[in-house]
Amino acid sequence: MKKGKLWLIPTPLGEGAIEKSLSKENLTIIQGLTAFIVENEKVSRKFLREVGIKVPQSELIIEEFGKHTKKPIEEYFSLLEKGQDMGLLSDAGCPGIADPGSEIVAEAHKRNIQVIPLVGPSSILLSLMASGFNGQSFLFHGYIPIDKKARKDKLRQMEAQSEKLDQTQIFIETPFRNTQIIQELVESLKPQTRVCIAAGLTTEKEFIRSQKVQDWKRNLPELDKIPAIYLIYRAS
Amino acid sequence: MKKGKLWLIPTPLGEGAIEKSLSKENLTIIQGLTAFIVENEKVSRKFLREVGIKVPQSELIIEEFGKHTKKPIEEYFSLLEKGQDMGLLSDAGCPGIADPGSEIVAEAHKRNIQVIPLVGPSSILLSLMASGFNGQSFLFHGYIPIDKKARKDKLRQMEAQSEKLDQTQIFIETPFRNTQIIQELVESLKPQTRVCIAAGLTTEKEFIRSQKVQDWKRNLPELDKIPAIYLIYRAS
Numbered sequence: 358m359k360k361g362k363l364w365l366i367p368t369p370l371g372e373g374a375i376e377k378s379l380s381k382e383n384l385t386i387i388q389g390l391t392a393f394i395v396e397n398e399k400v401s402r403k404f405l406r407e408v409g410i411k412v413p414q415s416e417l418i419i420e421e422f423g424k425h426t427k428k429p430i431e432e433y434f435s436l437l438e439k440g441q442d443m444g445l446l447s448d449a450g451c452p453g454i455a456d457p458g459s460e461i462v463a464e465a466h467k468r469n470i471q472v473i474p475l476v477g478p479s480s481i482l483l484s485l486m487a488s489g490f491n492g493q494s495f496l497f498h499g500y501i502p503i504d505k506k507a508r509k510d511k512l513r514q515m516e517a518q519s520e521k522l523d524q525t526q527i528f529i530e531t532p533f534r535n536t537q538i539i540q541e542l543v544e545s546l547k548p549q550t551r552v553c554i555a556a557g558l559t560t561e562k563e564f565i566r567s568q569k570v571q572d573w574k575r576n577l578p579e580l581d582k583i584p585a586i587y588l589i590y591r592a593s
Numbered sequence: 594m595k596k597g598k599l600w601l602i603p604t605p606l607g608e609g610a611i612e613k614s615l616s617k618e619n620l621t622i623i624q625g626l627t628a629f630i631v632e633n634e635k636v637s638r639k640f641l642r643e644v645g646i647k648v649p650q651s652e653l654i655i656e657e658f659g660k661h662t663k664k665p666i667e668e669y670f671s672l673l674e675k676g677q678d679m680g681l682l683s684d685a686g687c688p689g690i691a692d693p694g695s696e697i698v699a700e701a702h703k704r705n706i707q708v709i710p711l712v713g714p715s716s717i718l719l720s721l722m723a724s725g726f727n728g729q730s731f732l733f734h735g736y737i738p739i740d741k742k743a744r745k746d747k748l749r750q751m752e753a754q755s756e757k758l759d760q761t762q763i764f765i766e767t768p769f770r771n772t773q774i775i776q777e778l779v780e781s782l783k784p785q786t787r788v789c790i791a792a793g794l795t796t797e798k799e800f801i802r803s804q805k806v807q808d809w810k811r812n813l814p815e816l817d818k819i820p821a822i823y824l825i826y827r828a829s
Contacts (some may be wrong), residue, residue, distance in 0.1 A: 365722045365723060365724075376616060376617065376618045377618045377619060377711075377712060378616060378712050379616055380612060380613055380614060380615055380616050380617070381612065381616070381617050382613045404602075429627060433733065451718055451721075451722050451728075452722060453721070453722045453723075453725065453728050454721060454722060454730075455722075455728055455729055456716070456730035459724075459725050459726065459727065459728050460725070462722070462723065462724070462725035462803075463725030463726075463803070464725075465725070466725055466803040466804060472723045472725075472803075473723075473799070473801075473803055474719040474720075474722040474723040474794075474801075475613075476613060476614050476712075476713065476714045476719065476795060477712065478712045479715070479718045481718070482687055482690065482715045482717070482718050484710075485687075485689065485690060485712040486601045486603075486687050486688060486689045486690060486698070486710040487601060487689075487698065487708045487709075488689075488695075488698070488711040489689065489695050489696070489697075489698035489699030489700075489701070489702055489708075490695060490699075491695065492687075492689050492690035492691055492692075492695050493691055493735035493736075494733065494734060494735050495732075495733050496731075496732045496733075497730065497731050497732075498730060499729035499730050500729075511609045518766055558710070559712060562710070565709075565710075567698075567699070567702040567708075568702060571639070579623055585647070
């Protein structure tokens, strides 16, 4: 029996950004699917409605695979094993990059299920392109620690590693800590180190600025509650 | 005087992949532009023809900024300073990620020229999504050394770093060395280490497989001359 395919579906980074984020061909693929593994059901149903999914919402099969809502992994694969295609969705951006979806993909490989990643938005790649920093060597750290002392240490480690290896350092922070982290960046890093802040990517609120710490100090942005990503670069 | 905007335009990773790679909204933006900074003029003219650019090719303004064709950087900014928008293009994938374009972006920031990254294909992100490896922490190395001994050392360093930091290691290699690097991967790494090989992404030849070194050994793929990217992951 032929197995189904697992489509990896990136989702928009903000409101009203579907038309910018997905190609016509990929929208057609998503519209034709009827079963999904998602990080959060409510978020994904809204996205699928906006995409114009063909099957009525009541007939969609939606399995949650989030931080707190995991069934045993084999239970997600019965449809795929029987030959039905499924889509894997994250809440925003690319599934498997900063969400639990990578476990599903790993299991798909073990079962010889074909995995097809679709082109879509990633705040990591968009911000790296737009930073003007080194894109030949870069390190994504995910979230940084919450403890104040550990955060400062982490920022300084990133700065040192960037200088030593000519490497761009990238991390994310939850939107409600944007004001705090921007303050910490300018307090912790050297004046000549370059920092790029990118927020609200692909949305009407898009903000991207890349400059030295000494220039940020004169003009701290207000990015309250807007999803943001941070890049540090200090050429060796 | 209002300055122009610099649009960062990702291009398809292979033949016939435009419809998969760019959203309708972004295609419309590209079609409306008349001036470009590109890595290679011939490659970019072909892309712009396929996209259906509105201005006749003979009226397009195309400035090369490649490894071997750089003018002084200020010469690329006269149109932007006068208020005309420009597009920045790499040969394939995202400008600024593994091409010289990041220098243009850095200069744009210095001149307070707005930089707008468009969503598009990146072999790094597509392969990371499709690998099933850790997407919370990953390191892109660009190309690895050419010297045989240095290559082996680099592969082993990546494996050790992946294990130590629970971090996915990503690198690229020129297509004509695919057979060589696959051989070196299985010879250099431990049997339980996981390797993902992704080639011909978004094209008809797309090949993505993610498995342990011991499983690769039994079944080495033939990927001669197909652009490929490699990921190493060894969970700690």
